[in-house]
Amino acid sequence: MRSLLGLCPLFLALLFGAAPALAGKRVALVLANSSYQYAPSLANPVNDGAVMAKTLKDAGFEIVESRHDLSALETRRVLRDFADATRDADIAVIYYAGHGIEVEGSNYLIPVDAKLERDTDVYDQGLSLDRVLVTVEPAKQLRLVILDACRDNPFGKTMKRTVVSRGIGRGLAQVEPNSPNTLIAYSAKAGFTAQDGDGANSPFTMALSKHLTTPGLDVRRAFGFVRDDVLKSTGNKQEPFVYGSLGGEDVPLVPVKVVAAAPVAPIANPQAADIRRDYELALQVGNRPAWEAFLAQHPDGFYANLAKLQVEKIGAEQAHAAATEKAKQAEAERDRLAAHGAQKDAQAKAAADAKAAEQAQLAAQKAKEQVQQQAAAAEQQRVNLAAAAPGAAPASTASPAGTSVASLTPTTTPVDLSRLVQTELGRVGCFSGQADGNWNTTSRRSLSQFNRYAGTRLDVKVASTDALDTVKSKPSRVCPLVCEHGFKADGDTCTKIVCREGYAINDDNACEKQRIAKPATVKPATAKRATAKRDDGDERSARQRRQAGGAAGGYGAAAGIAAAASAGRASGGGQIFCNGGSCRPVNRGCHLEYRGGGGPGNDANAEVCN
Numbered sequence: 331m332r333s334l335l336g337l338c339p340l341f342l343a344l345l346f347g348a349a350p351a352l353a354g355k356r357v358a359l360v361l362a363n364s365s366y367q368y369a370p371s372l373a374n375p376v377n378d379g380a381v382m383a384k385t386l387k388d389a390g391f392e393i394v395e396s397r398h399d400l401s402a403l404e405t406r407r408v409l410r411d412f413a414d415a416t417r418d419a420d421i422a423v424i425y426y427a428g429h430g431i432e433v434e435g436s437n438y439l440i441p442v443d444a445k446l447e448r449d450t451d452v453y454d455q456g457l458s459l460d461r462v463l464v465t466v467e468p469a470k471q472l473r474l475v476i477l478d479a480c481r482d483n484p485f486g487k488t489m490k491r492t493v494v495s496r497g498i499g500r501g502l503a504q505v506e507p508n509s510p511n512t513l514i515a516y517s518a519k520a521g522f523t524a525q526d527g528d529g530a531n532s533p534f535t536m537a538l539s540k541h542l543t544t545p546g547l548d549v550r551r552a553f554g555f556v557r558d559d560v561l562k563s564t565g566n567k568q569e570p571f572v573y574g575s576l577g578g579e580d581v582p583l584v585p586v587k588v589v590a591a592a593p594v595a596p597i598a599n600p601q602a603a604d605i606r607r608d609y610e611l612a613l614q615v616g617n618r619p620a621w622e623a624f625l626a627q628h629p630d631g632f633y634a635n636l637a638k639l640q641v642e643k644i645g646a647e648q649a650h651a652a653a654t655e656k657a658k659q660a661e662a663e664r665d666r667l668a669a670h671g672a673q674k675d676a677q678a679k680a681a682a683d684a685k686a687a688e689q690a691q692l693a694a695q696k697a698k699e700q701v702q703q704q705a706a707a708a709e710q711q712r713v714n715l716a717a718a719a720p721g722a723a724p725a726s727t728a729s730p731a732g733t734s735v736a737s738l739t740p741t742t743t744p745v746d747l748s749r750l751v752q753t754e755l756g757r758v759g760c761f762s763g764q765a766d767g768n769w770n771t772t773s774r775r776s777l778s779q780f781n782r783y784a785g786t787r788l789d790v791k792v793a794s795t796d797a798l799d800t801v802k803s804k805p806s807r808v809c810p811l812v813c814e815h816g817f818k819a820d821g822d823t824c825t826k827i828v829c830r831e832g833y834a835i836n837d838d839n840a841c842e843k844q845r846i847a848k849p850a851t852v853k854p855a856t857a858k859r860a861t862a863k864r865d866d867g868d869e870r871s872a873r874q875r876r877q878a879g880g881a882a883g884g885y886g887a888a889a890g891i892a893a894a895a896s897a898g899r900a901s902g903g904g905q906i907f908c909n910g911g912s913c914r915p916v917n918r919g920c921h922l923e924y925r926g927g928g929g930p931g932n933d934a935n936a937e938v939c940n
Contacts, residue, residue, distance in 0.1 A: 354420035354471070356583070357393040358386045359412045361439075363428030365399045368445045369484035375427035378478060378535040381785055382425045388805075389543035389584045391423075402441040405457055413465045421583065422469035423476065424462055427535065430479030431456070432503040439479060446485040459505065463512065472549065472581050473512040477502065478524065478534050507574045511581075515553055517560075519571035525564055531785065533563040534570055539785040546586035550576065558658055559787075566665055609633045613709075618644050636708055643705040646698040653687070653694035660687040699795050703747075706795075748773065748793040754801040755780060760809035769793050784808050815839060907937045 362379025364372045376398045383396035416422040429440040438456030466473040504520035517524040517534035537559035541552045612624040621641045664680040745767035755761035761776035777790040788797045813824035829841035836842040905916040920939035
């Protein structure tokens, strides 16, 4: 046990001294207002609220209360009820998406039934930010309020000022929380407005869903990544901001899961058992200092080669992160020069630098994925060896010093990786083709659709381990089921829509009652005295015109009636008299009267002269 005794103090210090504090009970309230009664509706808040609720539920929050389109009274009741849940919570989060305004330096959330005809109405109809902060105050470790509400004030043009000097700001006002361990995150910094986004969600919420619940990531660093993403997606037009402060200890919303090592069976070689336990402890810590400490004690052998591969993986991940940051800075510099109208040669140089940084980022990403695959395959082989022959491990099969781990090259080929990603995309409803390992246009479109509905930004050009892990993490369907016309979604399948008798499927895929045309009935017309106007013939009812035509030698003389009508309009008053023999214009000073009947030998209309 000499090596274990020598390493344990260092490992325990790394494990418990550097690890972030574990979160206890976590509760969240999600509020989203879109359907405003006295202001234009907002397209995205309800969608944003749904994304955040799902993100927090997937992160393991014990309580996630999600409500939308609430009135002022309903909002106050929800806040009161949620305050009860925060009393024994360690972390409490409130997320709000909708309209918010600033009046006289104070911020207010606007319920859907607020009218705000004058500036003082906000005190009665709005919800102050202070009221929201009171709700999360009982939480012990972290009180977090997130506001995606820095939109343009919809009441600004119509709201009457009761006092000319009363200020109504643009966006929200800067605020400094009075309670400790409290953070307030704005989608745009004080005095600026936020964008709703071109898609189904706002840029701020998309970035939140991507970074906020990363396991082990301090909440302040998470908001830093959110800021970078929003600046990039909005062309540096919107910058999120966080107010408040925390202590020196990391505070992640989602703690890192520490997996306890499985009981180790007795091994004949005590030294091999010590090395393996040291390796497994370093694997749990998982950072560079832990692996370097392990290699200092065990520089050679089987486990040393595995540890070196883990160090190489960490280095590749850090190199990729640095390349990503450099690419962001180069892209921001290029956009800045373009926005300020810099000289063309300066813009061209910035564009070239941004392009080179992007290529370096892609190369670093590929290198990272390759090393990750190698490390994963090596670790899997170690586990298989330990399971197959626990007592024969590494001491007897140890590689000599300086020997490379060539035998641990991963067996997962790009085709196999593509097939695995396609299979997982099919499981979550985003891929309907055959998982053949061919990463074609259909596969890229499927991963792009996954990005859209899962709120991720995976590279769709290639099938990567990041994509595989991200899709695997989704427990259920992500992409909505789309059925053809005449079918409807029923769980994960499409079923044919069957309408009851007398109904048929319309263009909107709904059953609609069919209209059956009723046969026309002939009713006697009230006698009407004709005038000498030229338009008399046109004023007759359609039924009279049909019956007048029917008297002209039967029911098939349409051409003759039309010709006679043309002649009648030229010489007479426009009316035509027809009997069994022929048709002629009605004599001047005469008119037709409907007598009923009709058919051969029985004129429906009679010519009456005064």
